[in-house]
């Protein structure tokens with residue numbers, strides 16, 4: 645494997661399943677749809693951050709760190725999986741969560757609490773703007789803190805998705821061969837950068853179609869620029885320098901809706917469709933929006949009937965419980 649030389653700490657169960665979406669394909673009248681189940685990575689209800697954390701926390705252990713610090717939204721899947729992984733490795737975990745403590749923790753936040761992490765509320769900030777303060781505090785207390793990047797999207801986090809693509813490549817012969825497209829939610833960029841770099845290094849013809857989830861993604865730098873930088877940095881870490889240009893990137897900004905974490909009709913429909921046709925749970929923030937994008941692309945004729953399109957399920961379903969009041973799915977289907 646391309647990433648064999650990097651330290652990796654086992655945290656999940658791999659390979660995750662790959663299977664067809666037969667009823668959804670039939671309902672839409674093609675193309676052929678498949679799904680990669682990173683909602684089943686096995687760590688604390690799963691998700692794509694498990695892959696990244698296997699590389700990031702191996703680095704933390706190699707550096708002799710004893711406390712992990714990271715940041716995200718109150719319903720961050722990255723923070724939930726980091727808290728679980730830290731518990732598993734016997735490391736202290738500090739989360740900086742955007743907003744204020746709700747009266748009743750739900751979804752990911754409820755699980756964060758079960759994993760025994762320290763929560764620091766940062767009103768108005770959900771991307772680690774105040775990390776340095778917590779790091780200084782821990783250092784003064786004699787700890788060796790390690791900062792896991794926002795969304796696990798560092799060069800190491802991206803390389804986890806180079807490894808993931810190699811994993812997929814071993815599985816696809818059983819599903820009739822390679823895919824023409826891989827569609828996924830893109831938000832802090834590590835998944836996207838890793839898949840793009842992996843496709844380059846493995847010389848795959850597959851189009852990597854990221855559905856942008858967060859209007860503000862990328863911060864000062866454009867989100868596209870951030871993904872291209874990450875892919876370049878990850879390639880360098882592998883000792884295989886590559887240059888990427890905007891033409892290498894497919895980032896679809898058409899499904900941003902009312903902004904990050906705001907559930908609209910498109911997300912509600914996508915979550916309901918996948919639940920009713922396949923018995924699979926999507927999440928309100930990422931995969932619900934990415935599936936809404938995929939449904940819209942199929943309906944607009946973006947694919948040939950012969951295309952083989954993979955939806956990469958990146959997890960997130962624990963957040964469903966925190967969005968219960970917004971997910972009322974309209975009338976119950978009748979016979």
Ligand SMILES: *Cc1c(COP(=O)(O)O)cnc(C)c1O
Nearest residue numbers: 721831832833835930958959960
């Ligand atoms: C973090 C996350 C993503 C986005 O992955 P990035 O690598 O941050 O772009 C997608 N789906 C879910 C459920 C996530 O938690």
